[in-house]
Amino acid sequence: MRTSASLAEEQTLVQAVQEGDEVAFGVLVDRYLDSAYVTALSVLRNAHDAEDAVQGAFIRALERIDQLKPGSPFGPWFYRVLRSTCLNLRRREALRSHDDIPVSAAGGRDPEQDLQRELTRERVIGALGELPEMQRLAVTLYDLEGYSHQEIAEILGIAVGTSRAHVHHARRTLRRLIGPSAGPEDGGHESME
């Protein structure tokens, strides 16, 4: 969950990046890389495309960072850039098909664990593929980044109630497809806000 202190710190980072500070940009990348990757993977369902999308989104965000209004949080704006990058990439990729590169192609220390992880991941990606795109994005942003429905509504350009409905339906579908690990259908971090 984001606090006002972390938002203020992030605004300082954004200002530093606008002036060309490499370290500040590295901090923003470290902060958002994992969640951006998960979001991109849930949209594109292909590890190679997800990597391209994340890289493209960060570069696009850097090129356009002056468009971020002073005082505005970086996160929601970055996810809008990421989403648009994913959609552009998917449109482009639709024109040419290619074989999926295994997500854990680089390999880990334990091949059996890697295989298990790979199977779980494929199952999850398959389940996400069953969701309409808006549900997929809403549940990813809600469960991954801890965004409120208000923020998700702003990122996706939908109503707050629609965001609630998307998360609810997405979780129900995921529970059906991958079991209880999808989390509860209702409730979540927002109840603590």
Next chain:
Amino acid sequence: MSNDRRPIWLRALHPDDVTRRRVRGAILGEALPLLAARRDSWLDAVAEWATILSPVAAAVTLIFAGLALRQAGSADPAESLASAPAVEDLVRPENALPSAFGRDSVPDLDAVLTVIYESEGP
């Protein structure tokens, strides 16, 4: 949201360390020239502003200097007389102030002027 509160399905989608390093390296590799360009443009902007503002600063300095000189030239003579050292300079030794205007007391301007006029005579 802390990692352990995230649903398990999300944890399965996270990039492994190798992927994370690879993506991070690719991003920073592509970003460095853009950041360098930003730094240069920022410095250029500062230099440009400095170039634009230096004649203005010089003009403002000249205006203030002129005003200060003008003010110094048109100083009120009464104010000059009012200062004790100036009054003392005006009085010649033979026309020294009467003892009533001792150094310890603050001289009254009217009294001093009266003494000066009387000593010079008609």
